[in-house]
Amino acid sequence: MMMESIKRPLLTAVFLLAGILSACADDGFMPMWQIGASWTIETSRLCQNPQGMAWTTPVRWLFEVKNEKEIDGVPCYVVHVSSAAKHSAGTQAILCLSKQDLRAVRVVDVASVAGKPQAQERSFDGSRISPLFSGESVIPYDLPLFPLAAASDDDARERDAAVAGEAATDVDGITFVDATAQNWTKTEQGYRVTLDSGDSRGKLVQEWVAGEPWARSMTGRDVKYTLVTEEK
Amino acid sequence: MMRKYPFLNEGVRRSLLIGVVSWLLIVFALLFAARSAGAQEFGNVRLANRGSDSAFLKKMPWSGYWWSRREGKLAKGWAGHAESPMQRYDRYVMSRTGKNPGAQAWEQKHHYNPTAPSWWGHCNGWAAASIMEPEPRQKRTLGGITFTVADQKALLSEMCMDVRALFYGNRQNDINLVSQDIRPDLFHRLLVENIKKRGRGIVADTNWSRSVWNFPICGYETEWAPVWFFHNRVWVTTTVHFVSDGVKPEFTGTETFTQTYHYILNLNSRGEVTGGFWDPRSLWNHPDFVWIPVADVPAEGGENPCLSPRFVREITGTAPTAEPVLAMSETSASSGSADARLDALREAGVDPTEYFN
Numbered sequence: 001m002m003m004e005s006i007k008r009p010l011l012t013a014v015f016l017l018a019g020i021l022s023a024c025a026d027d028g029f030m031p032m033w034q035i036g037a038s039w040t041i042e043t044s045r046l047c048q049n050p051q052g053m054a055w056t057t058p059v060r061w062l063f064e065v066k067n068e069k070e071i072d073g074v075p076c077y078v079v080h081v082s083s084a085a086k087h088s089a090g091t092q093a094i095l096c097l098s099k100q101d102l103r104a105v106r107v108v109d110v111a112s113v114a115g116k117p118q119a120q121e122r123s124f125d126g127s128r129i130s131p132l133f134s135g136e137s138v139i140p141y142d143l144p145l146f147p148l149a150a151a152s153d154d155d156a157r158e159r160d161a162a163v164a165g166e167a168a169t170d171v172d173g174i175t176f177v178d179a180t181a182q183n184w185t186k187t188e189q190g191y192r193v194t195l196d197s198g199d200s201r202g203k204l205v206q207e208w209v210a211g212e213p214w215a216r217s218m219t220g221r222d223v224k225y226t227l228v229t230e231e232k
Numbered sequence: 233m234m235r236k237y238p239f240l241n242e243g244v245r246r247s248l249l250i251g252v253v254s255w256l257l258i259v260f261a262l263l264f265a266a267r268s269a270g271a272q273e274f275g276n277v278r279l280a281n282r283g284s285d286s287a288f289l290k291k292m293p294w295s296g297y298w299w300s301r302r303e304g305k306l307a308k309g310w311a312g313h314a315e316s317p318m319q320r321y322d323r324y325v326m327s328r329t330g331k332n333p334g335a336q337a338w339e340q341k342h343h344y345n346p347t348a349p350s351w352w353g354h355c356n357g358w359a360a361a362s363i364m365e366p367e368p369r370q371k372r373t374l375g376g377i378t379f380t381v382a383d384q385k386a387l388l389s390e391m392c393m394d395v396r397a398l399f400y401g402n403r404q405n406d407i408n409l410v411s412q413d414i415r416p417d418l419f420h421r422l423l424v425e426n427i428k429k430r431g432r433g434i435v436a437d438t439n440w441s442r443s444v445w446n447f448p449i450c451g452y453e454t455e456w457a458p459v460w461f462f463h464n465r466v467w468v469t470t471t472v473h474f475v476s477d478g479v480k481p482e483f484t485g486t487e488t489f490t491q492t493y494h495y496i497l498n499l500n501s502r503g504e505v506t507g508g509f510w511d512p513r514s515l516w517n518h519p520d521f522v523w524i525p526v527a528d529v530p531a532e533g534g535e536n537p538c539l540s541p542r543f544v545r546e547i548t549g550t551a552p553t554a555e556p557v558l559a560m561s562e563t564s565a566s567s568g569s570a571d572a573r574l575d576a577l578r579e580a581g582v583d584p585t586e587y588f589n
Contacts, residue, residue, distance in 0.1 A: 045396075056396075066587065066588045067587060067588050067589070069587065071587075078587045078588065080573075080587075080588070082573050090576060092573060092576065092577065094577075094582070094587050096587070108582055108587075110576065110577060110580045110582065112576075116579065117576040117577070117579045117580035118580050118581075119577075119580035119581055119582045136398055138396070168504065169421065169425075171421055171424045171425045171429060172278075172285075172424050172425075172428055172429055173278045174278050174279060174421075174424065174504075174505060175502070175503075175504040175505065176417060176418075176421045176504070176505045177500065177504045177505065177506045179506070222399060
C-alpha cells in the first residue's frame with residue numbers, strides 16, 4: 001500500500017528528471033510567442049447519433065497573444081481565444097501560460113448560457129505537473145508540457161520521451177485525481193506529442209512543427225483540428 | 233464407537249487449534265496496524281469516514297415516450313391519434329410558408345423501420361429535450377391546427393436527436409463480461425459535479441451491453457464507508473433516480489425509477505479519489521456511458537432535417553431557456569467584434585483589464 005502511494009510521485013520525478021536531462025542535452029522545442037502574435041485553428045467534433053458517429057461542420061478559433069503579465073506570481077503569456085466567426089462572441093477562453101515552459105497557471109472559460117455569458121476559472125498551483133486539457137470547453141486548447149526534447153541525441157527518432165502527471169478536480173469537498181500522461185517522438189519537422197487526460201476521453205495526438213506557434217494538427221477520439229496556415 | 237479421525241488425537245487437535253488461532257491473531261494485528269498507519273495519513277477529507285449525501289435537480293427533466301422506430305408513431309400516428317406529429321408539423325409549416333417541408337415523408341423513410349432492433353428509437357432525443365427544453369404541458373392551437381402534448385414532445389424529441397454533448401465512457405458494441413466502463417469514480421464525480429453542484433441534468437445509458445437505453449438522471453442518494461482493513465478503499469452504494477420514458481405519449485410530469493449501484497473507490501494517501509472499480513453486484517448492471525447535452529445543433533445525420541427549430545419553437549411556444557450551466561456552444565446571437573467579445577467577458581464577470589492591460 002505504501003509502495004502504491006509513492007509509486008506515482010517517484011515515477012513522475014523520474015520522468016521529469018529524464019525530460020529535464022534530455023532537455024539540457026538538446027535545448028528542447030517550445031513555440032516562440034510575442035505580444036501581437038495570432039493564429040487560427042479549424043476544429044471539428046464527433047457527434048453521436050443512433051446510426052453512428054459524424055463529424056460536425058468545422059469552426060475556427062482565433063488565438064491572440066494579448067499580453068505578458070504576472071499571474072499568481074508567475075510571469076505569463078496571456079492568450080485570448082475566441083471564435084473567428086463574425087457572428088459569435090459567446091464562447092471564449094483566456095489562457096495564462098507560464099513564459100518559462102507554457103505550463104498553465106490560470107484558465108478562464110467563458111460560454112454562453114441561455115444567451116448570457118458565464119465564466120469558469122481554473123487555477124493551477126504548480127504542485128501537480130500536467131499537460132493542459134481543455135476539459136468541457138469546445139475550444140480544443142489542449143497543450144503539452146514544454147520544452148519537448150529528443151530522448152537521446154543518438155537515435156532521437158526512434159525513442160520516446162514521456163512525462164507522467166496528474167490533474168485534480170475538486171468537487172464538493174472531494175478531490176478526484178486523474179493520472180495524466182504525455183509522451184513525444186521526434187519527427188522530420190518537429191515532434192509528435194500524445195496527451196492522455198486519463199478520464200476516458202481517449203488520447204490526443206498533436207503534430208508540432210518548428211517555427212509554428214501552435215500544433216499543426218490534433219486528432220482525438222472525438223475532436224480534431226488543423227492549424228490554418230493561409231486564408232482559404 | 234468408531235472415531236471419525238483416529239489420527240487426530242487430543243494433543244494434535246489442541247496444537248492445530250492453537251496454531252490457527254495464533255495465525256488469525258497475527259493476521260488481524262497486521263491488518264489493524266496497516267489500517268491505523270493509513271488512517272494517520274489521511275487529512276480531514278470527506279471520504280475518510282462513513283458518510284452519506286444526496287442531491288436532486290430543482291428543475292426536473294420531464295418524462296416522455298421514446299418513439300420506437302419499429303412502431304413509427306412519429307410518422308404514422310397511433311390509435312386515437314391518426315394524424316401523426318410530423319403530418320401536423322407539415323400542415324402547419326405549409327400554412328405558414330405555402331410549402332410542404334416533407335418532415336413526415338422523411339421520418340417514414342428514414343426513421344420508421346418495422347424490422348429494426350426493438351431498442352432503436354428516439355430515447356437520446358427525448359433525454360436531451362427533457363433536460364434542455366421546457367415541458368409542453370398543454371395543447372396549443374396555431375392556425376387552426378391543434379398540437380397535443382404528445383405532438384409537442386414528439387417534435388422536441390426529434391429536434392434534439394442531434395445535440396452538442398459531452399461524452400464520458402465508451403459505448404459497448406459487443407458483450408464484454410468484465411467491462412468496468414464507465415469507471416465508477418468518474419460516474420460518481422459526474423453525479424456530484426453536475427446534479428449537486430451545477431444543477432445540470434446528465435444522461436446515462438443504463439444498459440451495460442450492446443443495446444442503448446438513455447435516461448436522464450435527476451438525483452442520487454449515496455452512502456460510503458471505508459473498507460476497514462484497506463485504508464485506501466471506500467465502499468460506496470449509490471441509488472440513482474432516473475427519469476422514465478415508459479409513459480404514454482400524452483403523459484405530463486416526471487415519472488422516475490431507481491437503480492442502485494455498488495462500487496469501490498480507491499484513495500491515495502491524501503484521501504483523494506484516484507480510481508475505482510465496480511463491485512461484483514454491479515459488474516453486470518452499471519451504466520455504459522454518460523453524456524451531458526449542452527446545446528441543440530442543426531441536423532447532422534441523426535435527426536429529421538426537414539424539421540426547423542424555428543417552427544418547432546413556434547408550435548411549442550418555447551424558447552431555449554433551460555440550457556445547462558456552461559453550455560459551450562460556438563453559436564451566439566451576439567456580434568463577434570472585438571468590443572462584443574470584451575463586453576461578453578465583462579458580462580460573465582471577467583475584467584478584461586486584469587488580463588489584457
